[in-house]
Amino acid sequence: MVETGHFALVLAFALSLVQTLVPMFGARMNNQKMMAVGSPVAVTGFALTALSFAALAIAYATSDFSVANVWDNSHSLQPLIYKITGTWGNHEGSMLLWVLILTFFGALVAAFGSNLPAALRANVLAVQGAIGATFFLFILATSNPFARLNPAPIEGRDLNPILQDLGLAIHPPLLYLGYVGFSICFSFSVAALIEGRIDASWARWVRPWTLVAWMFLTGGIAMGSYWAYYELGWGGFWFWDPVENASFMPWLAGTALLHSAIVMEKRSALKIWTLLLAILTFSLSLLGTFLVRSGVLTSVHAFATDPTRGVFILCILTLFIGGSLALFAFRASRLTAGGLFHPISREGALVLNNLFLTTATATVLIGTLYPLAVEAVSADKISVGAPFFNLTFGPLMVPLLAVVPFGPLLAWKRGDIFAVAQRLMAAFAAALLAVLVTALFIDGASVFAALGVGLAFWLICGALTDIAVKSGFGTVAPGVMLRRFAGLPRSVFGTALAHLGLGLTTLGIVGTLCFGTEKILSMHAGETVQLSGHTLRFEGLYPAQGPNYSEDRGRFALLGADGSTTAVITSAKRSYPIRQMTTTESGIKTIGFSQLYLSLGDEGTDGSVVVRLWWKPLVTLIWGGGLVMMAGAAMSLMDRRLRVGAPSRRRKSTGAVPSASLP
Amino acid sequence: MTRKQKRLSVIAGGLAFLGAATGLTFYALGQKASYFYMPADLTNASLQPGQRIRLGGLVEKGTIERGQGATVAFSVTDNQKQVKVTYIGILPDLFREEQGVITEGTFRPDGVFVADSVLAKHDENYMPKEVAESLKSKGVWQESKSD
Numbered sequence: 001m002v003e004t005g006h007f008a009l010v011l012a013f014a015l016s017l018v019q020t021l022v023p024m025f026g027a028r029m030n031n032q033k034m035m036a037v038g039s040p041v042a043v044t045g046f047a048l049t050a051l052s053f054a055a056l057a058i059a060y061a062t063s064d065f066s067v068a069n070v071w072d073n074s075h076s077l078q079p080l081i082y083k084i085t086g087t088w089g090n091h092e093g094s095m096l097l098w099v100l101i102l103t104f105f106g107a108l109v110a111a112f113g114s115n116l117p118a119a120l121r122a123n124v125l126a127v128q129g130a131i132g133a134t135f136f137l138f139i140l141a142t143s144n145p146f147a148r149l150n151p152a153p154i155e156g157r158d159l160n161p162i163l164q165d166l167g168l169a170i171h172p173p174l175l176y177l178g179y180v181g182f183s184i185c186f187s188f189s190v191a192a193l194i195e196g197r198i199d200a201s202w203a204r205w206v207r208p209w210t211l212v213a214w215m216f217l218t219g220g221i222a223m224g225s226y227w228a229y230y231e232l233g234w235g236g237f238w239f240w241d242p243v244e245n246a247s248f249m250p251w252l253a254g255t256a257l258l259h260s261a262i263v264m265e266k267r268s269a270l271k272i273w274t275l276l277l278a279i280l281t282f283s284l285s286l287l288g289t290f291l292v293r294s295g296v297l298t299s300v301h302a303f304a305t306d307p308t309r310g311v312f313i314l315c316i317l318t319l320f321i322g323g324s325l326a327l328f329a330f331r332a333s334r335l336t337a338g339g340l341f342h343p344i345s346r347e348g349a350l351v352l353n354n355l356f357l358t359t360a361t362a363t364v365l366i367g368t369l370y371p372l373a374v375e376a377v378s379a380d381k382i383s384v385g386a387p388f389f390n391l392t393f394g395p396l397m398v399p400l401l402a403v404v405p406f407g408p409l410l411a412w413k414r415g416d417i418f419a420v421a422q423r424l425m426a427a428f429a430a431a432l433l434a435v436l437v438t439a440l441f442i443d444g445a446s447v448f449a450a451l452g453v454g455l456a457f458w459l460i461c462g463a464l465t466d467i468a469v470k471s472g473f474g475t476v477a478p479g480v481m482l483r484r485f486a487g488l489p490r491s492v493f494g495t496a497l498a499h500l501g502l503g504l505t506t507l508g509i510v511g512t513l514c515f516g517t518e519k520i521l522s523m524h525a526g527e528t529v530q531l532s533g534h535t536l537r538f539e540g541l542y543p544a545q546g547p548n549y550s551e552d553r554g555r556f557a558l559l560g561a562d563g564s565t566t567a568v569i570t571s572a573k574r575s576y577p578i579r580q581m582t583t584t585e586s587g588i589k590t591i592g593f594s595q596l597y598l599s600l601g602d603e604g605t606d607g608s609v610v611v612r613l614w615w616k617p618l619v620t621l622i623w624g625g626g627l628v629m630m631a632g633a634a635m636s637l638m639d640r641r642l643r644v645g646a647p648s649r650r651r652k653s654t655g656a657v658p659s660a661s662l663p
Numbered sequence: 664m665t666r667k668q669k670r671l672s673v674i675a676g677g678l679a680f681l682g683a684a685t686g687l688t689f690y691a692l693g694q695k696a697s698y699f700y701m702p703a704d705l706t707n708a709s710l711q712p713g714q715r716i717r718l719g720g721l722v723e724k725g726t727i728e729r730g731q732g733a734t735v736a737f738s739v740t741d742n743q744k745q746v747k748v749t750y751i752g753i754l755p756d757l758f759r760e761e762q763g764v765i766t767e768g769t770f771r772p773d774g775v776f777v778a779d780s781v782l783a784k785h786d787e788n789y790m791p792k793e794v795a796e797s798l799k800s801k802g803v804w805q806e807s808k809s810d
Contacts, residue, residue, distance in 0.1 A: 233753075343673050355677060359684045366688055370696070381699035381797075383717055383767075388695040392688050520733040520752050573756075582756040601733065601753035610733045612753050 002067055005055025006146040009096075012048040012103070013136035015041050019106070019129030023122035027194075035118050038125035039110035045132065046100075046107035053100045056145050057087045066152030069093065069145045075158040075578055077548040085168040086159045091293065091309075092145035094172060098289070099135045101173075101180045105209075106132065109184060116205065123191030124184075131183055134316045142309045158548065158578035167227030171220060175247060178217025179285040182254060184209040186282035189275045190324050193331040198275060203265035206278065208637055210261055214254045215633035221247050222626030233571075233584035233599035235614045237512070237622055240389045245368040246288030249361050253281040256357035259350045267347055267412060269340070272332050273354070279328060283321040284361070290317050291368070342414040349407035349415075356400040363392040401455055401506060405462020408495050409469060423469050427461035442515065449514035456510055459503030463496045494636030498629045505625030508593075511618030518615075520601075522608040528559070532615035534596060535559040536569070541609065549576045551585070554600045554609060558589060571600045571611075593618045697767065701797045702744040710770065718746060718776055719765040719797065727760065739764065739776075741797065750778040757783035 019041045026034025056069070060083050065071040073090040074083055088097040106128040113121050139145070188206045192198040224247065229237045238244065257277040264274045294310030341347040367384045374382050405427060409420045435454035438445050468474075470492055471485035517532045525540035539555040551574040557565040571587030586599040594617045601610030699717045700708055710716065718739055726738040726745075733752055738745045748766050758764060758781065766778035 233756075343669070355680065359681065363684065363688050366692070370692060382696045383699065384692065384696050388691045391691040391695060392684075395687065396684065522732050584753075584756055599753065602729075604729060610753055612733075 001055050002059055002064065002146050002148070005052040005059075006144070008048040008052040008055070009136065009140065009146075012045050012052065012099075013133065013140060015045040015048065016103075016129045016132040016136055019045060020126050020133055023129075024126035024194075027119040027122040027126070030119075032118065035122035038122050038129075039113075042103070042106040042110040042125050042128070045129075046103040049096075049100050049103045053087075053096055056093060056096060057084060060084060060087045060093075063156065064152075065154070065156050066148055066150070067145075068147045068149045071149055071153050071156045073159050074156040075548055076155060078159060078164065079547055081166070081169065082159060082164045086163070088172050089159050089163045089168050092139070092143045095135070095139050095143050095293070096145055097172065098176055098180060099132060099139065101176045102128070102132050102135065102183055105181060105184050109187075119195060120188075120191055120202075123194050124187045127187035127190045128183065131187070131320065134319065138309075138312050138316065142312055158576060161549070161574065161576040161579060161581050161583045162231060165227065165231055167223065167231065171223045171227055174216050174223055175220030178213050178215075178220050178254075179247070179250060179288065181209065181213025181216060182250060182278075182282040182285050185213070185257065185278040186320075186324070189278040190327060192275060192335075193324075193327045196331055196334045198271050198335050200265055200268045203261050203271075203274065206274075207258075207261045207265060210254065210258050210278075211633050211637050214251070214258055215630050215637075217247070217251050217254060218626055218629050218633070221251055222623045222630075225626075226623045230586050230588060231583075233586045235518070235586075235597050235599070235612070235616070237509075237619070240367075240386045242368050242371075243292050245364050246291045249364050249368070250281055250284040250288060252357050252361040252364065253277060253284050256354045256361070257281050259353050259357075263347050263350050267341065269347055270351070272335055275332070275335070276328060277354070277358075279321075279324045283317075283324070284365075286317050286320060290314060341412075344410070344417050345415040346407065346410045346412045349403070349410050352403065353400065353407065356396055360393055360396045360400075363396065364389070367392070398455065401459060401502070404459055404499055404502065405465065408466045408492075408499070424462060424465055427458060427465045430461040431455070431458035433457075444515075446514065449510065452510035452514060453507065456503050456507035459506060460500055463500040463503060466496045466499070467493070490639040491636045494632045494634075494639065496632070497635055498632030501625040501628030501630075501632060503625070504621045504628055505623075508618050508621030508623075508625060511594075512616050512622065515617045516615060516619075518613065520610065520612045522604055522610045524606075524608045529611075529613065531596070531613050532617075534615065536596075536598070536613070537565075538609070538611065539568075541603075544572075546574070548578065549574045551575065552600075552603075554587070554611070556587060556598060558596070569596065569598060571598050573600050590620060593620045593624070595619050699765075699797075701741040702739060702746045703741050704797075705744070705746070712772075713769050715767065715769055717765055717767045718748070718778075719763070720746075722758065722760050722762060722764050724760045739766065746776050747774070748776045748778050750781055752781070754781055755783040759783075 019038060022034050022041075023038035026032070026037065056067075058064075059067045059070050060074055061080065063070065063074060063076045063083065065074075069090060069092050073093075074086045078086070086093075088094045106125060109116075109121070109124055109128065113124070116124070185206050188202065188209070192202055221244075224244070225237050228239070228244075229235070257274065260270050260274045260277055263270045290310075290313045294313050367388050371382050371384055374380055405424055406417070406420055409423060410417070431454045434457035435450045438453045439447070439450040442449075467485070467488070470488055472481050476484070519529065519531055521529065523529065523538040525538055528535055528537045535558070537557045537559055539557055542553045542555060544551050544553050551572040553570050553572045556569045556571070558567040558569060560566040567589055569587040569589045570585075572585040573582060574585055575582045584599050586597060588598075589596040594615070597614040597616055597619075599612050601612060603609050697715045697717050698708075699719060701720050702718070720739040720741045723738040723740040723745055726736075726747075728736045730736060730749075734749065735751075735754060736747065736749045738747050740746075748768075750766065750768075763783070765782045766776065767780045767782070768776060768778035771777050
């Protein structure tokens with residue numbers, strides 16, 4: 001089975017070369033037969049990659065330690081779920097997942113792109129094939145997951161204990177679906193440049209792909225953030241770690257792309273810019289892959305460091321980013337610029353959005369690469385952390401968030417800012433009320449905290465206002481309003497939901513950062529501690545045994561007003577004998593949207609234990625907002641006008657509610 | 664305003680925005696980037712009082728002392744010089760004697776380094792990358808035991 005997997009991978013590599021060359025020459029020579037080769041080859045390539053991935057997954061599930069990769073990252077005592085997720089919990093396997101998703105998207109274009117012009121589809125598949133070919137070669141040449149060991153060891157070396165968590169089952173696949181999903185937008189852009197033609201229908205094809213990729217990337221980042229939050233035991237949800245930034249940069253650029261593609265689709269303006277953004281977004285995904293996989297950074301994500309891999313990915317990076325930008329430089333002048341608009345208009349607002357988001361992307365990029373650049377040219381080693389990003393990213397985001405509610409209410413072409421401001425009066429009043437309530441009634445609220453809460457409410461109420469205004473709230477009879485509400489395009493709900501999610505995330509961040517409390521103390525069994533109105537009693541340490549670890553569980557009782565136990569929170573120190581590693585399992589109790597978070601430290605000589613406790617108000621909204629944003633993207637995908645080029649199951653779901661667009 | 668003037672003012676506004684963002688970025692890089700030092704580097708380094716740095720090295724054997732509550736003191740060494748570090752909080756799971764560590768914080772006037780974060784992120788050789796490279800460049804690197 002293992003050799004079958006290896007062989008399938010080699011075949012998939014060969015097919016990706018066919019997928020690159022034949023359709024591209026076909027499009028060049030206008031040969032229908034050659035262009036038609038692309039689709040079946042793309043689907044077959046995906047099937048072969050899936051077979052290869054399945055072979056590795058089976059080797060993991062059955063603990064076949066004759067495979068070096070399995071031996072290095074698995075153990076027979078691990079629960080089955082971690083055996084399977086261990087497939088991508090290492091460098092080789094995660095690269096295989098990367099190409100699996102890449103070929104999956106290629107197959108989707110092949111399967112659902114029958115309404116694309118033949119030449120465009122051929123070129124898109126060719127570019128997609130070229131990306132695939134380089135990464136297949138990378139895996140086969142430097143990161144073969146199927147290498148055998150002879151003689152086969154009896155027992156494996158265990159998966160990194162930090163990765164033995166359900167988060168590994170969700171975070172990487174979601175993140176890769178997002179990261180790699182942007183490859184389609186990239187392929188469409190390069191195909192448009194090769195053809196020298198771009199029009200509004202191009203944007204209509206690209207936008208659903210952008211939405212899909214963005215939706216998954218949002219989920220992947222939110223999930224990664226929550227995972228780091230509960231797994232590392234530091235209580236933080238974002239560390240501005242270079243690996244986090246690597247996924248955040250494509251998200252920022254992708255968000256900009258999502259918005260500029262609307263302008264291009266509706267008004268045929270910003271064509272060249274949208275195309276460039278699509279190229280940049282995937283380039284940032286590739287850069288992220290390089291940063292995480294090359295070993296230039298040390299982190300949980302950099303599984304092993306091998307310089308040849310870094311150089312190889314750097315070559316891929318140069319080839320695709322350099323190649324596409326050079327093509328852009330040569331061909332962009334051929335594309336015609338379109339639609340003029342007044343600065344104060346929907347287009348103008350979306351341009352402003354793009355200006356802020358791309359600048360923010362650039363600051364994150366500089367902050368991430370600067371230490372590497374300094375280290376390359378001098379002996380100095382520096383680190384750029386949260387203080388830098390708070391000072392640069394923060395000031396860029398606050399004004400952007402402040403103008404978000406205006407955008408969707410402005411008219412296309414020429415908007416009336418005063419009329420919009422009038423409509424937003426209620427939202428503004430609600431935000432102002434939130435500021436006053438926070439400042440007056442919550443102890444220890446700073447001016448910044450109050451303004452932050454106000455900003456979050458402004459976003460949330462702004463999003464609701466958008467829906468209310470568009471369904472005619474207060475201007476038409478309730479019956480008419482309900483009908484209008486039901487008849488609003490799905491994309492309007494999508495926009496409002498995404499902006500609402502943004503507001504919720506903002507509220508969560510402000511709540512946690514400004515109103516959170518923290519205590520570090522050493523406790524004996526039976527002692528109690530007070531934190532923000534909650535009383536906790538330390539019950540003591542209890543040893544326990546897991547399948548492949550032993551642990552000391554610290555039990556804490558959350559006491560009610562009458563002194564009775566209302567909940568038990570457990571935090572543990574786990575020790576994994578095979579890797580000789582200790583991990584901390586944090587204890588979390590969710591109360592409303594807030595959480596009580598505690599993590600266990602070292603044992604003292606007198607039997608006491610160091611305990612760190614946090615009260616994190618509204619913290620779950622940070623990730624809940626992400627889920628709402630994802631729902632917004634899903635809602636937008638169901639919009640009727642995106643049916644072109646979108647997979648047919650979406651076609652069905654919109655078909656089921658035809659009344660949505662009737663009135 | 665004519666159409667041309669309007670367009671020019673929009674472009675000027677955009678450029679002013681980008682200029683401000685660039686200026687802020689470089690100001691922040693100058694102010695907020697923290698430099699990495701090993702104990703022996705500190706003699707040549709000109710540190711401002713209160714300047715945040717990252718201090719890396721090995722946790723010297725036998726120097727870990729637990730004080731009141733969650734206070735911990737230990738020495739960081741590069742096998743040439745030592746620096747005493749104090750920290751209040753929970754040490755990372757990977758914190759061990761004679762293994763690599765990176766602490767971040769400021770020096771107290773009496774020369775003790777007050778860390779507000781202690782990192783023991785490492786690769787498979789139980790060594791943060793910066794620490795390993797610096798030890799190698801100083802020639803005091805010993806190949807860690809193979810496991």
